[in-house]
Amino acid sequence: MGYQLNFGWIPQYMPVLLHGIGITIYLIAVGAVAGCILGIVCAWTRALGPVWARPPVAAYVELIRNTPFMVQLFFIFFGLPSLGVQMNELQAATLAMIVNLGAYSCEIIRAGIQATPKGQFEAGASLAMSRIQTFRHVVLIPALQRIWPALSSQIVIVMLGSAVVSQVAAEDLTYAANFIQSRNFRAFETYIVATVVYLGLSILLRFALDALGWVLFPRRKAAR
Amino acid sequence: MQRRSFIALAAALATLAGATAPAHADALETIMETGTIRIAVPQDFPPFGSVGTDLQPVGYDIDMAMLIGERLGVDVEIVPVTSANRIPYLQTDMVDLVISSLGKNAEREAVIDFTDAYAPFFNGVFGPDSIDVGSVEDLDGQIVGVTRGSVEDLTLTDMIGDGVTMRRYEDNNGTISAFLSGQVELIATGNVVAAAILERDPDIRPEIKFLVQDSPCYIGLNQGEDALKAAINEIIAEAKTDGSLEAISMEWLGQELPEDL
Amino acid sequence: MIEFTYWDIIRNLLLATRWTILLSLVSFIGGGLVGLIVMSMRISKNRIVSAIARGYIELFQGTPLLMQLFLAFFGMALLGFTVPAWLAAGTALILWTAAFLSEIWRGCVQAIAKGQWEASASLAMSRFEQMRYVILPQAIRIAIPPTVGFSVQVVKGTALTSIIGFIELTRAGTTLTNATFQPFLVYGLVALIYFALCWPLSKSSQILERRLNVSHNRH
Structure with a gap:
């Protein structure tokens, strides 16, 4: 085709790329931690919480899981200001990530909680543990351990989905790629570089989550 | 023929x-x-x-x-x-x-x-009356929305100092939506685009602040x-x-x- | 300025939904076939074959679908194959879907107790026969709920094909927003249509899962 690949632009745009990588890492770090906390709260509500609170949480989970992330992002960024909730693009992107991961992790964690044998609750109660204590030590930790692989996969999926936040000008890695290719018109090379970086990020993230699993659940082997 | x-x-x-x-x-x-x-x-x-x-x-x-x-x-x-x-x-x-x-x-x-x-194509910086900007120097400390890779993006990026924050949206729709929803108060865009917004009679009206370039x-x-x-x-x-x-x-x-x- | 009535907006979105549905079906069926091959390779005893499948899965699960679509479309053209947008979109989505389905199904196949493999091997069955007559019939039952569940991701994934100019629901939504300046209305409708497409799938996946568990418990 006579088209020559040219990567000579990389040094010139390195700061832009690094900035984008930094934002993507920030988004996934904050999104994963806050999203999982939200997921735990929602999972508790759906499985063991007050009955009146269950339908709204179920509606939230179903709504998020059945619409594309991009539409959710647009609603938060363009829709919420009309209700007086103003936030910048990075806050909107972060919130969208949290809300999205919260719904998915809720379902994953709930499955883990529901797999808890009934005797465990009774055992917890017989040790004079409070409900919260029972939940934390007897239900949640083993549940998280059970579903850790599924949760890890979901976090990686959400990280890759974060490519969409560039649509509201949040300056993540995809934004950097789009910014660069709008300047140098070298779209293939730019997207190849971005794809390789994403692959590296997801492999690193997976390693980090596996390592975290070993730290959080040291009795993993003994439990099995 | x-x-x-x-x-x-x-x-x-x-x-x-x-x-x-x-x-x-x-x-x-x-x-x-x-x-x-x-x-x-x-x-x-x-x-x-x-x-x-x-x-x-x-x-x-x-x-x-x-x-x-x-x-x-x-x-x-x-x-x-x-x-x-x-x-x-x-x-x-x-x-x-x-x-x-x-x-x-x-x-x-x-x-x-x-x-x-x-x-x-004439492009300029547009914003509501309440913002006092008359030249590119006045932009210091302001946030300007623009469509990424557009003529006005390329031109304005070359003109501004470090004090100006550019928000670059994927397409014109992003820029317009960001302006209308109040996410950015100033946008750099074509006069024809601003006219198209005005035609819809929005609450926030994009008035011309200064001309960026006739390109x-x-x-x-x-x-x-x-x-x-x-x-x-x-x-x-x-x-x-x-x-x-x-x-x-x-x-x-x-x-x-x-x-x- | 061209005026759009509500009916114009809804009509155009529904027309575009046809392409979302068609693309989802193509991706899901094609992805299923390719996924079956990748899954067989992945559980193969041949280390090299298994490693190739693992690399494939790692690559497609480890990069954004957005990037895959872009590289598929323009990359193929660079290699000298000029492909229309729908073909590139379909190909990329099939490869992406296959990577996920193969892993889901591998889990299901490996969930079949080892004794089953050994029992069938002792009947002098070939590996293909083992799969065909012993493992798959059982694995398919546990595979159906997560597979139906994943189809929701495929439907939502088609939204990203807009980047290579394929006009489906999301692209039509963006285009209509530009023409009407009514993002809330248009994106609200877009979200509603996606929900109408995806929710029945999610729900049936959950129901199937529950039924399966019940029948499991009866054993």
Whole structure:
């Protein structure tokens, strides 16, 4: 085709790329931690919480899981200001990530909680543990351990989905790629570089989550 | 009819001239042979490219594409593109021309070729009355929304100091939505885009703060297609003198063409 | 300025939904077939074959679908194959879907107790026969709920094909927003249509899962 690949632009745009990588890492770090906390709260509500609170949480989970992330992002960024909730693009992107991961992790964690044998609750109660204590030590930790692989996969999926936040000008890695290719018109090379970086990020993230699993659940082997 | 055969003749001659160029399939030759020219147009950039109620593209750029097809005497295959993929379409030979309100700069000229200007484009910084900005220096400390990769993005980025924050949206819709929802108070955009917003009578009105640049739009094509470029330039020159470009301008921009286009 | 009625907006979105549905079906069926091959390779005893499948899965699960679509479309063209947008979109989505389905199904196949493999091997069955007559019939039952569940991701994934100019529901939504300046209305409708497409799938996946568990418990 006579088209020559040219990567000579990389040094010139390195700061832009690094900035984008930094934002993507920030988004996934904050999104994963806050999203999982939200997921735990929602999972508790759906499985063991007050009955009146269950339908709204179920509606939230179903709504998020059945619409594309991009539409959710647009609603938060363009829709919420009309209700007086103003936030910048990075806050909107972060919130969208949290809300999205919260719904998915809720379902994953709930499955883990529901797999808890009934005797465990009774055992917890017989040790004079409070409900919260029972939940934390007897239900949640083993549940998280059970579903850790599924949760890890979901976090990686959400990280890759974060490519969409560039649509509201949040300056993540995809934004950097789009910014660069709008300047140098070298779209293939730019997207190849971005794809390789994403692959590296997801492999690193997976390693980090596996390592975290070993730290959080040291009795993993003994439990099995 | 006469004009058409003249163009065809010019095209044929240009093709002959082009035959001495390094050997690869000549775009103009292929167009004349197949009787079809493939043209990339925007559909997210009113009034240059938008859609009608049947979702078919309409606008200044589409009319320009049709004009070129008519003058070359070939059918036009309209290919709707986004700002992200318009150049790859050209580079991978999926289209012959990109008519998508393209601005020109040196970095872009290293990758693709441009014809003569075919449309006027004034861009400026717009914002509500409440913001006191009169020049590029006043922008210090402000946040300006802009469509990424647009003419005004390239120009304004070169003009501003470090104190200005640019928010670059994926397409014009993002920029307009961000402005209307109050996410950014200032936007850099074309006068025609601001006019389109005003026409909807929004709560926040984009008034002109200052003019950034008077930078016309060019048609993009692959490098080395000199025959095609010559033929298109011929059509543009003719359309400027015979009033057909004027008519397109009146219809979509509501103004006459500037003298110096 | 062209005026759009509500009916114009809804009509155009529904027309575009046809392409979302068609693309989802193509991706899901094609992805299923390719996924079956990748899954067989992945559980193969041949280390090299298994490693190739693992690399494939790692690559497609480890990069954004957005990038895959872009590289598929323009990358193929660079290699000299000029492909229309729908073909590139379909191909990329099939490859992406296959990577996920193969992993889901591998889990299901490996969930079949080892004794089953050994029992069937002792009947002098070939590996293909083992799969065909012993493992798959059982694995398919546990595979159906997560597979139906994943189809929701495929439907939502088609939204990203807009980047290569394929006009489906999301692209039509963006285009209509530009023409009407009514992002809330248009994106609200877009979200509603996606929900109408995806929710029945999610729900049936959950119901199937529950039924399966019940029948499991009865054993």
